[in-house]
Amino acid sequence: MVAIILAILSLQTDPPPDLLRQVAQREAETEAVRSQYLYRQSVHMEEFDQRGRTTGAYKELREVIFSPTGERTEQFAEKPSSNLQRLILTDEDFQDIRNIQPLLLTPDLLPRYQVKFRGEEAVDGVDCWVLSVQPRQILQGMRLFEGEVWVDKKSLGVVRTYGQAVPPIYSKGRENLFPRFSTLRRALDGTHYFPVLTYADDTLPFKAGPLRIKLTIRYSSYRKFGTETTITFDPPIAK
Numbered sequence: 300m301v302a303i304i305l306a307i308l309s310l311q312t313d314p315p316p317d318l319l320r321q322v323a324q325r326e327a328e329t330e331a332v333r334s335q336y337l338y339r340q341s342v343h344m345e346e347f348d349q350r351g352r353t354t355g356a357y358k359e360l361r362e363v364i365f366s367p368t369g370e371r372t373e374q375f376a377e378k379p380s381s382n383l384q385r386l387i388l389t390d391e392d393f394q395d396i397r398n399i400q401p402l403l404l405t406p407d408l409l410p411r412y413q414v415k416f417r418g419e420e421a422v423d424g425v426d427c428w429v430l431s432v433q434p435r436q437i438l439q440g441m442r443l444f445e446g447e448v449w450v451d452k453k454s455l456g457v458v459r460t461y462g463q464a465v466p467p468i469y470s471k472g473r474e475n476l477f478p479r480f481s482t483l484r485r486a487l488d489g490t491h492y493f494p495v496l497t498y499a500d501d502t503l504p505f506k507a508g509p510l511r512i513k514l515t516i517r518y519s520s521y522r523k524f525g526t527e528t529t530i531t532f533d534p535p536i537a538k
Contacts, residue, residue, distance in 0.1 A: 312419075314428050318450075319414050322430070323406040325455040329491040330403045334371060336493070338363050339520045342396060346386045347511040355383035365524045385510055389475055394442050395464040400482055400516055401494040402444050402460055404432070411435060411443060419452075422459050426452045437466050446479075456492040458484050476503040478512055487521050494518045 315321065344357040359379035365371055381388075404412070417429040427449040434443040446462015460482045468475035478501035484492035497516035502509045 314416055318416065318428060318455075319409070319430070320406075321455050322448075322450050322457070323404055323409050326403045326457065327405045329456065329493070330405055332488065332491045333493055335524050336363075336521050337365065337524055338493075338518055338522070339376065340373075341515075341517045341519070343513075343515045344383070344386070344388070345513045346383055347513075351511075355381070355386070357381040357383055357386075357388060369524075385507075386512060391442060391464075391468065391475055392477070395477065396516060399442055399444050399464040400480060400497040401518070402482070404448065404457065411441075417447065420449065422449045425458055427458060428452060432462070434465060441466075451492070454486070454490065454492075456484070456486065456490075458492055474505055476505065478503060478514060480514065493521060 340361045340363060342357070342359045342361075345353050346355050348354050357379070358377075358381075360376040361373050362376045363371065363373050404414075411434060413433045413435050415431045415433075417431045420427055420429050430448045430450060431446075432448055433445055434441075437443055443465055444460070444462055445465045446460060448457055449459040450456070451458050461480070463479045464477045467477060478499040480497055480499035480501075482494055482497040485495045487493045487495070495518055497514065499512070499514040502511045
């Protein structure tokens, strides 16, 4: 048994000393490349009763597009529909759908977070570093991420995030809670990892009683916007 443990430990490798900086730079590159793409974003939110039966749902489909002047905008591809009975979707929910679920840990966001190396793990056959991400301080009006990030050891691209949008909001007559979720990314352009799926299945502990919800966000139909703009990056830093 000791020999097996020693053999496993010998296979583990240490992350580069500036891993976080390299990951943030890679995220900035991904953000710049993704900003040149059109795509569809579908949102499906369901709520359930204590017997596990669906009591209501919310659906929307948005197109992320470019105007003739090159400005990136969103528009509904279909009119949103909802028959939710207990759950009320808030501005914070839609803000999280736009910014937290598909989080990009770019250099400008790093000062908001405390990031620690947690270990290594394979995700869908990709060897990854695992990072723990915690907000340093949450000021009023801030929406931040708390959880874990899986980073491809080779490309330093983020392949998965798991966590929760924070903080929950409690005020007089208002209770706004948020589910834990996973977001998966794929290297759709062969190099940079784009979000393809966010999924949550969580029970929110409201004072009026627990409420189970499911959230599915799909990012699909990625296609590059026709432009002559060229974006260049510095050469990769040797590990």
